[in-house]
Amino acid sequence: MTYIGTATSRVDGHAKVTGAAKYAAEPKVADLTHGSVVTSTIAKGRIARIDVSDALQVDGVIDVLTHTNRPRMADTDSGYKDDVAPDGTPFRPLYDDRILFDGQPVALVVANDLETAQFAASLVQVDYDEEPHITDMQRQRDVASVLKAAAEPGANPFAPPKPRGNAKAALAAAAVRHQGEYSVPIEHHNPIELYASTVMYEPDGTLTVYDKTQGVQNVQRYLCGVLELAPDHVRVLSPFTGGAFGSGLRPQYQVVLAALAALALKRSVRVVLTRQQMYGLGYRPAMVQRIELGAKADGTLEAITHDAITITSQYEHFYRQETGWSGLLYQCPNATYAHRLVPLDLPTSCDMRAPSAATGVYALECAMDELAFALGLDPLDLRLRCYSDRDQIANLPYSSKNLRECYRRGAEAFGWDKRNPEPRSMRGGSELVGWGMATGVWEALQMPIAVRIALTANGHAEVSCATSDIGTGTYTIMAQVAADMLGLPLDNVTVKLGDSTLPQSPVEGGSWIAASVANGIVTTSESIRRELLDLAKQVPNSPLADVAPDGVRITDGKLVSNNDPARMVSIADAMRHGGVDRIEQEQTTRVPEDKAHSHNTHSAVFAEVRVDEELGVVRVTRVVNAVAAGRILNTKTASSQILGGVVWGIGMALHEEALLDHTFGRVMNANIAEYHVPVNADIHDIEVIFVDEPDESINRLGIKGLGEIGIVGVAAAIANAVYHATGKRVRDLPITLDKILQ
Amino acid sequence: MINFQFTQATDVSDALRQIAADPDARLIAGGTNILDLMKYDVERPGRLIDISHLPLRTVEETPSGGLRIGALVPNSDLAYHPLVEERYPLLSSAILAGASQQLRNMASTGGNLMQRTRCLYFYDTVTPCNKRVPGSGCSAISGINRTNAILGTSEACIATHPSDMCVALAALEATVHVVGPSGDRAIPFADFHRLPGDTPEIDTNLAPDEIIVAIELPPKGFAANYSYLKIRDRLSYAFALVSVAAVMELEGGRITEARVALGGVAHKPWRRMEAEAALRGGAPDRAAFAKAAAILLHDSRGFGHNNFKIDLARRAIERTLTQAARGTPQIQAVKKIR
Numbered sequence A: 001m002t003y004i005g006t007a008t009s010r011v012d013g014h015a016k017v018t019g020a021a022k023y024a025a026e027p028k029v030a031d032l033t034h035g036s037v038v039t040s041t042i043a044k045g046r047i048a049r050i051d052v053s054d055a056l057q058v059d060g061v062i063d064v065l066t067h068t069n070r071p072r073m074a075d076t077d078s079g080y081k082d083d084v085a086p087d088g089t090p091f092r093p094l095y096d097d098r099i100l101f102d103g104q105p106v107a108l109v110v111a112n113d114l115e116t117a118q119f120a121a122s123l124v125q126v127d128y129d130e131e132p133h134i135t136d137m138q139r140q141r142d143v144a145s146v147l148k149a150a151a152e153p154g155a156n157p158f159a160p161p162k163p164r165g166n167a168k169a170a171l172a173a174a175a176v177r178h179q180g181e182y183s184v185p186i187e188h189h190n191p192i193e194l195y196a197s198t199v200m201y202e203p204d205g206t207l208t209v210y211d212k213t214q215g216v217q218n219v220q221r222y223l224c225g226v227l228e229l230a231p232d233h234v235r236v237l238s239p240f241t242g243g244a245f246g247s248g249l250r251p252q253y254q255v256v257l258a259a260l261a262a263l264a265l266k267r268s269v270r271v272v273l274t275r276q277q278m279y280g281l282g283y284r285p286a287m288v289q290r291i292e293l294g295a296k297a298d299g300t301l302e303a304i305t306h307d308a309i310t311i312t313s314q315y316e317h318f319y320r321q322e323t324g325w326s327g328l329l330y331q332c333p334n335a336t337y338a339h340r341l342v343p344l345d346l347p348t349s350c351d352m353r354a355p356s357a358a359t360g361v362y363a364l365e366c367a368m369d370e371l372a373f374a375l376g377l378d379p380l381d382l383r384l385r386c387y388s389d390r391d392q393i394a395n396l397p398y399s400s401k402n403l404r405e406c407y408r409r410g411a412e413a414f415g416w417d418k419r420n421p422e423p424r425s426m427r428g429g430s431e432l433v434g435w436g437m438a439t440g441v442w443e444a445l446q447m448p449i450a451v452r453i454a455l456t457a458n459g460h461a462e463v464s465c466a467t468s469d470i471g472t473g474t475y476t477i478m479a480q481v482a483a484d485m486l487g488l489p490l491d492n493v494t495v496k497l498g499d500s501t502l503p504q505s506p507v508e509g510g511s512w513i514a515a516s517v518a519n520g521i522v523t524t525s526e527s528i529r530r531e532l533l534d535l536a537k538q539v540p541n542s543p544l545a546d547v548a549p550d551g552v553r554i555t556d557g558k559l560v561s562n563n564d565p566a567r568m569v570s571i572a573d574a575m576r577h578g579g580v581d582r583i584e585q586e587q588t589t590r591v592p593e594d595k596a597h598s599h600n601t602h603s604a605v606f607a608e609v610r611v612d613e614e615l616g617v618v619r620v621t622r623v624v625n626a627v628a629a630g631r632i633l634n635t636k637t638a639s640s641q642i643l644g645g646v647v648w649g650i651g652m653a654l655h656e657e658a659l660l661d662h663t664f665g666r667v668m669n670a671n672i673a674e675y676h677v678p679v680n681a682d683i684h685d686i687e688v689i690f691v692d693e694p695d696e697s698i699n700r701l702g703i704k705g706l707g708e709i710g711i712v713g714v715a716a717a718i719a720n721a722v723y724h725a726t727g728k729r730v731r732d733l734p735i736t737l738d739k740i741l742q
Numbered sequence B: 001m002i003n004f005q006f007t008q009a010t011d012v013s014d015a016l017r018q019i020a021a022d023p024d025a026r027l028i029a030g031g032t033n034i035l036d037l038m039k040y041d042v043e044r045p046g047r048l049i050d051i052s053h054l055p056l057r058t059v060e061e062t063p064s065g066g067l068r069i070g071a072l073v074p075n076s077d078l079a080y081h082p083l084v085e086e087r088y089p090l091l092s093s094a095i096l097a098g099a100s101q102q103l104r105n106m107a108s109t110g111g112n113l114m115q116r117t118r119c120l121y122f123y124d125t126v127t128p129c130n131k132r133v134p135g136s137g138c139s140a141i142s143g144i145n146r147t148n149a150i151l152g153t154s155e156a157c158i159a160t161h162p163s164d165m166c167v168a169l170a171a172l173e174a175t176v177h178v179v180g181p182s183g184d185r186a187i188p189f190a191d192f193h194r195l196p197g198d199t200p201e202i203d204t205n206l207a208p209d210e211i212i213v214a215i216e217l218p219p220k221g222f223a224a225n226y227s228y229l230k231i232r233d234r235l236s237y238a239f240a241l242v243s244v245a246a247v248m249e250l251e252g253g254r255i256t257e258a259r260v261a262l263g264g265v266a267h268k269p270w271r272r273m274e275a276e277a278a279l280r281g282g283a284p285d286r287a288a289f290a291k292a293a294a295i296l297l298h299d300s301r302g303f304g305h306n307n308f309k310i311d312l313a314r315r316a317i318e319r320t321l322t323q324a325a326r327g328t329p330q331i332q333a334v335k336k337i338r
Ligand SMILES: Cc1cc2nc3c(=O)[nH]c(=O)nc-3n(C[C@H](O)[C@H](O)[C@H](O)COP(=O)(O)OP(=O)(O)OC[C@H]3O[C@@H](n4cnc5c(N)ncnc54)[C@H](O)[C@@H]3O)c2cc1C
Pocket: A673, B026, B027, B028, B029, B030, B031, B032, B033, B034, B035, B036, B071, B097, B098, B099, B100, B103, B106, B107, B108, B109, B110, B111, B112, B113, B114, B115, B162, B163, B164, B165, B210, B211, B212, B213, B237, B238, B239, B240
């Protein structure tokens, strides 16, 4: 293979850096109008009155849409359910007078230009009948609803797993126990691109929608549901996405507002949210997790209990399986889990990079570190003593698991063996030095997907699929795989994605697209090859006349016999004799369910922190992240994914927190000056290692995907390093200096 | 943001005329603060008077051996000015501790003095805030106040002044030169910013119809023994939780003069002459620094989230004085604390 596995630069890189790549707010549209959203300033209640008269007076304002004058919308919940909606009653933007959360859209001012719309939006007067709200998880902990464990594995992948053994008894009998409560605040995705939609009102009344999303077909179906439109009335495009990290899995409200306005005004409308409004969208749920571990004196685990309390809105029950990671990862005969859900007057929480694992594994891996200290064992040694070659919940072997090698290579690159186990024992001048480590784990999922390939006689291929490239490099890996499968130079492959009219794709999330779409390309390429072979056989005295369908491969623009490479027919000849100048195939690929294995990616994260002893200032000076994620399609884009995950993990550990004022039910640091993410100065050396992990059963190319694994374990490794440096265990994130000095 | 008029001043007297003629007008220099405030509807000026073209961009030596810095000298130019780097490295260092390179390129010397608090409620027009709407109440006192003040607070307001540069200017005892309808005046730096008292809406003693034209630094720059240390929630590009500007003169192992100013803890750069007097004549040791810190922080009060600042400030004062005494000032480009 020429391209798969190499550090191929992004095929869309040039377009991105030159601005040729157009994002959702950028297409040039004739006669475009601009919408500015007015959002609620209370967290719960009803709109008593909206006065839009001042706004309408402003020169250049075309209309103000509210719940009182909007076009018709669906009046059943099913109309608002998107492909990945959780249980509950989905939010209906601009539907009625009910306010469910602060930051909820209540009006859209449409004007000839953005500035006029924004100014007029500031003149919209909204009076509310306010009702008492609750946004504080701590106040609701005791009334949280209990999520039932799944009756059988896989029944509800998000509910806690079924317990095994008797954790309570095992804990009571354990030689060494550790118990801790770990908390994570609300975190926001903060993609650099603001949520935006450009809805083009076509002459025939249909809508062409440029939207920022991780799933064009999800948005397309959703809009048809909400607006009660026929499927062929809405086309959704999202050729480029400036980051989303899970916030774009579900359609966001601006696309509904823009489409409503386009229908009402019969004009094209663009709506871009402000940075502040982005904090009124979904978020990583705040959570408190309690973990209890019991072990024998030799460090083998006897019992695990993992309880989680997470937050959601009052109208939908979003949750993920925080607790299951604990039961999965390590050999341990007894495990129980509990998950309670706290509904608050906030928007529904949602997926954010490695949902449930970034948080669940954070708690587990801090607890494991604490257990290691309680046992007097090296934290890495403890992990090795508890190492499991089987998925402990499903009790199945893995299709591949090379975590051991992650530990080995990560530790070696980091120099872990030079660690003095004693907290506060390592120093560099005025700084205490701490080394911490953690394990990471994520799922290797695959989804049914359809891929179309059109191959022309001159050796060009167009590969298309309705998936998205959310910045991960999907365009590039699709081109690489197609080039290798079709034996073409990379430049001869064009990739089309992000268009709802293209062949079916799931939303881009869960790290499943690389594996799914690559396999889709393999399957469709095979159909192309077979069709080519049929054509090649029509060549007079065809050298491939008696070759079996799978007896050829395509290389260098030729169909070549596997057994006798001297026998070949060029693509051009095959097509000419077959009387065609292009062939096209579309196949849906569904990886057969493998009930004999579990499929996961793993990582070992090692972190060094330096903490000023007097002032508590933390510097993360080194991180090594060794990842086992099957075959790496592109070492360059893959390392970028892991680097980004590590940077985010540093932010999760030290910086990120939405500050909610519970009196107002409002996020007070709704901007990226005050909502801190790491800046350059916070980032030092990060080394990414990909460990070999051949996997013959997972799919044809042995691909697992790695969008999420990079963040998992990072916050724990840093928290553990801070403890090793200072002797201070901070269990609630972010680890700010005041908590260290306390 | 509301609609507004935009005019350019042709010279200082034109700016003065324009501002006197329209009480609803605001000056714009670098625009890095006023524009943000306008986007948040915190400032709603009917007119912006652009002063960025006025000839106030020079740094000149004064006859007495000090420096006169034009109000429009960009923060970056000032930080990297050879005379400032050589004679007033504290000022360079404090400027470089603030904001980002891009912001410092735009931000002006005068604008930096006039920047408003970063109290989260001040920026959010939905919440009560006495500084934004006098009499509406202070949401921070019982709300999120991690970054708020611990010294010189009032019932009405616990906001801090967010500038780094101003902390150095306070320690250097700069003078603010302003012009108004009735002529020039010079305001000692210590009298420029105010404590909130009952009128938190008024940040400074600059009259609404006055303009800052220059900052004057006295000859003494304390280039040998100084340090600016800023403690914040990430290693760059965040406002100070606590910052300390410390300078001193040493002779024969004794402190002959010392000054300490704190940022991030009060409505203005915080100095106490008694603390400096206590240092004078003594040895530059930890015990002396601890005593100075105690005096500086006497009467400090936390409001919940910011309680930690009291202890943090004490530690930071002692550390910064140590850095200054040893001649090992904090280097802003290096995030390790010396
Ligand atoms: C994201 C961000 C981070 C920041 N971080 C820091 C930091 O860490 N530390 C720090 O110190 N600062 C920080 N700043 C603030 C920055 O230093 C100030 O915004 C800047 O100094 C203001 O200068 P300006 O010229 O842009 O002022 P402008 O925005 O133009 O004006 C600010 C105010 O000053 C008035 N004004 C301007 N010039 C004069 C004059 N000559 N006479 C009278 N009034 C005048 C204006 O009318 C206006 O009210 C940050 C800013 C941002 C946006």
